[in-house]
Amino acid sequence: MSTPVKKVPIHLQSSQNRLLIKNGEVVNEDGITDQDVYIEDGIIKQLGRNLIIPGGTRVIDARGRYVLPGGIDPHTHFEFEFMGTKSVDDFYQGTKAAVAGGTTMILDFVFPKPGESLIDAFYEYRQKADGKVCCDYGLHVCLRSWSEQVRKEMEILCKEHGVNSFKMFMTYDFMLNDAELYSAFEQCKKLGALAQVHAENGQIIAKNAERLLAKGVTGPEGHELSRPEEIEAEAVNRACVIAKQVDCPLYIVHVMSKSAVEVLSQACKRGTRVIGETLVAALGTDGSHYKHECFQHSAGHVLSPPLRPDPTTPLSLMNSLAHGQKVYGEIEASTIGITGQPLNANMITSPPIRSNTDSSRLLALLASGVLQVTGSDNCTFTKSQKELGKNDFRKIPNGVNGVEDRMSVIWEKGVHSGVLEPTTFVAVTSTNAAKIFNLYPRKGVIAVGSDADIVVWNRTAVRSISAKTHHQAVDFNIFEGMECHGVPEYVIVNGRVCVDEGQLRVVEGYGRFIETPVFAPYIYDSDKLNSLKLEKNGVDNEVDQLQRIHMIHLDEENARFTPTLPESDVSTPSCKGARPEGQRNMQQSTFSISEELDVERKSCIRVRNPPGGKSSGFW
Numbered sequence: 173m174s175t176p177v178k179k180v181p182i183h184l185q186s187s188q189n190r191l192l193i194k195n196g197e198v199v200n201e202d203g204i205t206d207q208d209v210y211i212e213d214g215i216i217k218q219l220g221r222n223l224i225i226p227g228g229t230r231v232i233d234a235r236g237r238y239v240l241p242g243g244i245d246p247h248t249h250f251e252f253e254f255m256g257t258k259s260v261d262d263f264y265q266g267t268k269a270a271v272a273g274g275t276t277m278i279l280d281f282v283f284p285k286p287g288e289s290l291i292d293a294f295y296e297y298r299q300k301a302d303g304k305v306c307c308d309y310g311l312h313v314c315l316r317s318w319s320e321q322v323r324k325e326m327e328i329l330c331k332e333h334g335v336n337s338f339k340m341f342m343t344y345d346f347m348l349n350d351a352e353l354y355s356a357f358e359q360c361k362k363l364g365a366l367a368q369v370h371a372e373n374g375q376i377i378a379k380n381a382e383r384l385l386a387k388g389v390t391g392p393e394g395h396e397l398s399r400p401e402e403i404e405a406e407a408v409n410r411a412c413v414i415a416k417q418v419d420c421p422l423y424i425v426h427v428m429s430k431s432a433v434e435v436l437s438q439a440c441k442r443g444t445r446v447i448g449e450t451l452v453a454a455l456g457t458d459g460s461h462y463k464h465e466c467f468q469h470s471a472g473h474v475l476s477p478p479l480r481p482d483p484t485t486p487l488s489l490m491n492s493l494a495h496g497q498k499v500y501g502e503i504e505a506s507t508i509g510i511t512g513q514p515l516n517a518n519m520i521t522s523p524p525i526r527s528n529t530d531s532s533r534l535l536a537l538l539a540s541g542v543l544q545v546t547g548s549d550n551c552t553f554t555k556s557q558k559e560l561g562k563n564d565f566r567k568i569p570n571g572v573n574g575v576e577d578r579m580s581v582i583w584e585k586g587v588h589s590g591v592l593e594p595t596t597f598v599a600v601t602s603t604n605a606a607k608i609f610n611l612y613p614r615k616g617v618i619a620v621g622s623d624a625d626i627v628v629w630n631r632t633a634v635r636s637i638s639a640k641t642h643h644q645a646v647d648f649n650i651f652e653g654m655e656c657h658g659v660p661e662y663v664i665v666n667g668r669v670c671v672d673e674g675q676l677r678v679v680e681g682y683g684r685f686i687e688t689p690v691f692a693p694y695i696y697d698s699d700k701l702n703s704l705k706l707e708k709n710g711v712d713n714e715v716d717q718l719q720r721i722h723m724i725h726l727d728e729e730n731a732r733f734t735p736t737l738p739e740s741d742v743s744t745p746s747c748k749g750a751r752p753e754g755q756r757n758m759q760q761s762t763f764s765i766s767e768e769l770d771v772e773r774k775s776c777i778r779v780r781n782p783p784g785g786k787s788s789g790f791w
């Protein structure tokens with residue numbers, strides 16, 4: 173079977189396009205600067221004010237707006253065959269919705285059928301996705317069993333197909349047992365890949381569910397009752413313990429509860445190398461919906477692990493995201509000496525060694541910063557699909573929306589409400605995912621040489637979320653009615669303006685599969701990442717810059733330049749496949765979006781790294 177690599181028709185390529193985003197404030201994870209951004213051939217070529225640019229360049233006036241790296245959603249399940257049905261957002265509708273919300277790259281999960289080879293399943297996903305995606309995408313691969321064959325195929329996927337992460341489940345009928353997890357983690361470590369785990373104790377859930385059903389609890393409330401917080405926390409702890417035995421970096425997907433965060437904190441203190449991802453669902457809403465009298469409403473909120481009834485959960489998770497950033501930039505390694513692993517030498521900053529009491533306090537802070545990434549886990553089922561579990565909560569297809577609303581909801585609940593800095597928002601919605609999955613600095617940052625995946629963010633505009641107006645295929649939205657300050661006014665995907673003054677203009681098949689090389693420096697060698705000096709406030713020194721940007725890719729293969737298979741296997745999406753939602757001549761003249769939102773202009777960097785530099789590493 174050939175690898176389905178596609179070429180975008182020449183008239184849809186962005187290579188000839190030139191774009192200047194003028195007068196905005198560029199927000200990266202480490203600071204906010206007043207900069208114009210000049211883009212050519214889908215790449216950021218210059219940053220600064222008063223740039224010299226070619227005539228005929230389209231200009232977007234971003235006065236009063238933030239200019240952010242496009243969102244990276246590390247967790248989606250488009251057209252996923254699961255629980256006897258298939259999620260309704262496919263790779264077209266799902267990535268279209270992503271772009272509408274300011275996300276310019278997603279990572280989905282290859283899920284093999286029972287007994288199917290991982291490689292075949294990977295090819296099938298490439299075939300499903302390549303002709304449909306409206307933005308760039310990458311793939312994690314799920315392990316639904318363990319065998320020698322799986323071990324070998326993991327190696328092939330890493331070495332030949334640009335996969336660097338494998339997800340394992342501790343629940344569902346395809347869960348791995350502890351010994352199997354141990355072996356899979358060993359193999360991840362050997363390959364330089366990242367082990368991802370869905371942490372819930374599946375055996376206990378099954379027993380709890382039987383008991384609840386026997387008592388007559390059949391509705392969606394039984395879903396959460398059968399999988400309380402400690403079921404999640406126990407599995408998180410177990411995954412951490414197993415990973416630590418083989419010193420394998422671990423990524424816990426969808427951390428949904430305060431108990432799970434607490435366990436993660438403890439594991440960090442013991443030196444486990446663990447990254448926590450939480451979901452926009454958990455940050456934006458809670459488990460009170462399971463008590464709703466309408467089945468469609470409560471079932472519409474069913475996902476695993478479930479939303480938590482404790483109403484303090486969303487804010488607590490948001491605080492953990494906020495701490496993660498602050499702490500990693502501020503704490504001196506020698507202060508924490510007793511932890512061993514969590515901090516690396518690059519975190520050493522100027523403050524003096526503190527007292528033991530201070531040390532404990534900082535240690536506690538460090539431990540609380542265990543969440544670094546936000547995903548959507550977008551896995552959408554319509555109201556009628558959710559009816560599959562009308563008489564038995566175990567059969568309600570698990571999953572909710574989020575790919576479109578992730579950025580707005582996290583801005584609203586995080587930045588607008590004063591918990592997150594805009595820089596932290598960028599870190600947890602984009603940069604950290606880019607680093608963890610070895611996409612940085614191609615993705616996740618506005619720097620010279622990076623892909624032009626950019627959002628012009630209007631933080632004063634307000635929109636109301638509704639299933640009636642969202643761009644997803646699903647007929648339900650867990651954030652229905654939420655008012656969000658923060659609207660993506662322009663979304664630029666690889667240099668192409670795909671949201672233009674709020675109008676969605678995506679092209680089906682425009683996105684590319686992006687390889688994720690193994691041994692991500694952020695995970696395995698943060699010294700290397702820290703040695704990278706990005707040009708974030710200067711005019712292009714193009715050759716040097718591009719060399720620096722690409723040097724961190726240990727595997728020199730770069731999906732942008734190198735198709736996975738020979739040219740003969742390259743397939744081109746037909747005209748049928750290319751579905752422009754509206755195109756625009758990017759050479760058109762300058763226009764201004766609004767003068768009235770003009771903010772105080774400042775010509776210098778407003779937010780800086782802490783003295784001594786801010787670490788880029790997690791441990």
Ligand SMILES: NC(=O)NCCC(=O)O
Pocket residue numbers: 249370474475476477549551570571572
């Ligand atoms: N999370 C969820 O409920 N659905 C998607 C599949 C999974 O990640 O478990």
Ligand SMILES: [Zn+2]
Pocket residue numbers: 247249549551
């Ligand atoms: Zn998932």
